[in-house]
Amino acid sequence: VLAGVSSQVLINDSQAIQDFLLDYNTRAGLIAYDLTEATWNFNTNLTDYNQNITLDKQLKWDQFLQEAASNATGYDTSVMSEADKRQFHIIKDIGISAQTNETKLKRLNKILSDMESIYSTAKVCLNSTNCVPLDPDLTKIMAESRDYQLLLDVWKGWSDASGRKMKDLYPEYVELSNEAVQLLGYTDTGAYWRSKYETPTFEEDVLGLYNQLRPLYEQLHAYVRRKLKAIYGSDNFPASGHIPAHILGNMWAQEWDNLIKELSPYPKKPTFDVTDEMIRQNYTALKIFQTADSFFQSLGLIPMPPEFWNKSVFERPADGREIVCHASAWDFNNGKDFRIKQCTVVNSKDFNTAHHEMGHIEYFLQYANQPIAFRDGANPGFHEAVGDTISLSVNTPEHMYAIGLLKESIEDKKSDINYLMSMALEKIAFLPFGYLIDQWRWKVFRGDITPDKYNEEWWNLRCRYQGIFPPVARSSDDFDPGAKYHIPANYPYISFLSSYFVSFVIQFQFHKALCDEAGYKGPLHRCDIYNNTKAGKKLSDMLQLGRSQPWPVAMKIMTGQTKMDAQPLMDYFKPLINFLKKENGEDIGWQPNCPSY
Numbered sequence: 186v187l188a189g190v191s192s193q194v195l196i197n198d199s200q201a202i203q204d205f206l207l208d209y210n211t212r213a214g215l216i217a218y219d220l221t222e223a224t225w226n227f228n229t230n231l232t233d234y235n236q237n238i239t240l241d242k243q244l245k246w247d248q249f250l251q252e253a254a255s256n257a258t259g260y261d262t263s264v265m266s267e268a269d270k271r272q273f274h275i276i277k278d279i280g281i282s283a284q285t286n287e288t289k290l291k292r293l294n295k296i297l298s299d300m301e302s303i304y305s306t307a308k309v310c311l312n313s314t315n316c317v318p319l320d321p322d323l324t325k326i327m328a329e330s331r332d333y334q335l336l337l338d339v340w341k342g343w344s345d346a347s348g349r350k351m352k353d354l355y356p357e358y359v360e361l362s363n364e365a366v367q368l369l370g371y372t373d374t375g376a377y378w379r380s381k382y383e384t385p386t387f388e389e390d391v392l393g394l395y396n397q398l399r400p401l402y403e404q405l406h407a408y409v410r411r412k413l414k415a416i417y418g419s420d421n422f423p424a425s426g427h428i429p430a431h432i433l434g435n436m437w438a439q440e441w442d443n444l445i446k447e448l449s450p451y452p453k454k455p456t457f458d459v460t461d462e463m464i465r466q467n468y469t470a471l472k473i474f475q476t477a478d479s480f481f482q483s484l485g486l487i488p489m490p491p492e493f494w495n496k497s498v499f500e501r502p503a504d505g506r507e508i509v510c511h512a513s514a515w516d517f518n519n520g521k522d523f524r525i526k527q528c529t530v531v532n533s534k535d536f537n538t539a540h541h542e543m544g545h546i547e548y549f550l551q552y553a554n555q556p557i558a559f560r561d562g563a564n565p566g567f568h569e570a571v572g573d574t575i576s577l578s579v580n581t582p583e584h585m586y587a588i589g590l591l592k593e594s595i596e597d598k599k600s601d602i603n604y605l606m607s608m609a610l611e612k613i614a615f616l617p618f619g620y621l622i623d624q625w626r627w628k629v630f631r632g633d634i635t636p637d638k639y640n641e642e643w644w645n646l647r648c649r650y651q652g653i654f655p656p657v658a659r660s661s662d663d664f665d666p667g668a669k670y671h672i673p674a675n676y677p678y679i680s681f682l683s684s685y686f687v688s689f690v691i692q693f694q695f696h697k698a699l700c701d702e703a704g705y706k707g708p709l710h711r712c713d714i715y716n717n718t719k720a721g722k723k724l725s726d727m728l729q730l731g732r733s734q735p736w737p738v739a740m741k742i743m744t745g746q747t748k749m750d751a752q753p754l755m756d757y758f759k760p761l762i763n764f765l766k767k768e769n770g771e772d773i774g775w776q777p778n779c780p781s782y
């Protein structure tokens with residue numbers, strides 16, 4: 186009696202299984218290269234013509250993934266090795282590409298592409314004749330101006346030019362994205378994204394890390410608020426304790442290190458900002474990337490290949506074309522072609538971004554021999570942490586002195602506190618921002634936040650977690666989440682910001698592990714692993730895995746433990762937190778709800 190045998194007999198022949206995987210990897214590589222090349226051409230020249238080619242290639246890629254996922258269900262995973270089982274799982278887990286209704290799939294891809302184009306071509310008119318883009322113009326004003334009203338005009342202007350323009354597209358994207366992933370059995374897009382972390386307790390783990398780190402943020406927030414009150418006058422600061430969102434040196438108030446000159450605890454001591462020295466030494470965008478590459482090579486890591494130097498875009502093109510300036514790293518899926526696109530300005534911020542992007546490229550290079558399904562970060566936070574881990578060494582006064590960008594290294598405790606402050610304004614300031622963006626998106630995808638509440642809930646989270654508030658009343662026509670790149674440029678696979686929140690925690694775990702490996706014994710914030718190939722080997726041993734093992738395995742190879750742990754970050758900043766507690770006394774914290782106008 187054949188009762189009980191499934192209608193489809195599963196293929197369990199091991200040669201047939203290997204043939205399927207070989208065929209998948211060969212074809213996926215070719216089709217993914219085609220798509221990446223078209224997407225690159227569009228991102229570096231935003232014309233309708235290039236958009237149409239990209240959308241056409243995207244559809245072909247989606248249909249290839251659907252076909253491969255469907256065929257993969259015909260194979261008996263119970264006879265497979267763990268690695269092959271894992272490959273088949275990933276081949277079937279195709280996200281929004283699962284949408285078999287071609288009209289809906291094309292609409293979804295078009296919306297994503299249009300939102301990114303709106304963001305990347307948005308301009309703000311500073312007067313009747315001068316309309317300028319985010320990069321470099323508005324970014325520079327937000328970083329350097331101390332004119333309250335000008336900052337407000339630019340901040341509001343940017344939101345009007347970007348977020349507002351895509352307000353009606355986002356609900357349609359949410360609906361189409363949820364519908365697609367539901368075909369794979371996910372309740373909503375947020376559930377699909379969280380599945381990339383493979384740990385069922387990911388949401389609780391991230392909340393636990395956030396609560397552990399909140400006191401550090403509260404101390405930094407209190408100190409910065411007091412300093413900014415002195416600069417802008419306390420009239421602009423409500424009794425609720427919130428800081429106006431537009432005076433923190435950054436369009437999204439996500440990193441505050443542009444304010445280091447005003448916020449440095451000991452102004453007579455160095456602030457360790459190397460921008461002026463870079464300009465004095467005639468640094469170019471190319472030299473920034475060459476400097477980054479030489480650090481990676483000093484660890485024994487893989488050098489940037491010829492295609493990288495020949496085909497990357499390191500500066501905004503001068504020929505007036507529209508491009509996506511937001512920096513990014515590209516894997517062309519052929520094991521040879523890897524590029525960075527960055528509208529580099531010669532300053533310390535872009536120097537660090539170059540290292541961030543090169544960290545992605547190094548990961549691409551290290552796992553290039555893995556099957557395509559495994560060419561990804563152990564989890565998305567790992568991919569974001571590589572370059573920043575390196576930067577924790579590069580930014581030390583010791584290293585900046587070693588490469589001639591500082592005339593002297595730290596000579597006393599006050600300079601040490603100044604250095605820790607400059608790092609905290611980047612790393613601690615970011616934590617609530619990275620955390621809240623995906624709190625908002627997870628609630629939007631779950632339907633807990635409906636389109637009529639998108640902006641109100643966005644600000645409720647910003648007020649609650651970041652302790653900042655919108656300096657001008659928001660209306661229901663506003664869509665401020667769209668003013669932040671990752672919301673419109675919603676990469677089908679990752680780009681959700683909790684990967685940065687995770688990264689900002691684990692990069693200190695990685696830094697500690699590499700410093701231990703290098704035999705470094707001093708305080709963590711002064712460790713520089715430059716030229717240490719032993720540390721480099723530990724890092725590359727983890728990077729080579731790609732996504733071939735669950736991320737706790739990769740974490741154990743790097744750090745000796747399997748869990749994310751905020752302790753190294755807290756140890757790194759301990760001297761500063763002690764300083765801030767003394768400085769702040771009881772004047773800390775803010776009301777959870779936004780202040781009323």
Ligand SMILES: C[C@H](N[C@H](C(=O)O)[C@@H]1CCCN1C(=O)[C@@H](N)CC(=O)O)C(=O)N1CCC[C@H]1C(=O)O
Pocket residue numbers: 439511512513514515538541542545568569671676679680685
């Ligand atoms: C400047 C940086 N650009 C991203 C990044 O490099 O992560 C770009 C855009 C989104 C994904 N992406 C990639 O390059 C991916 N291809 C990476 C990968 O392949 O995994 C960025 O957005 N950052 C840096 C720190 C905080 C955050 C921000 O600026 O808010």
Ligand SMILES: [Zn+2]
Pocket residue numbers: 541542545568569
């Ligand atoms: Zn990144």
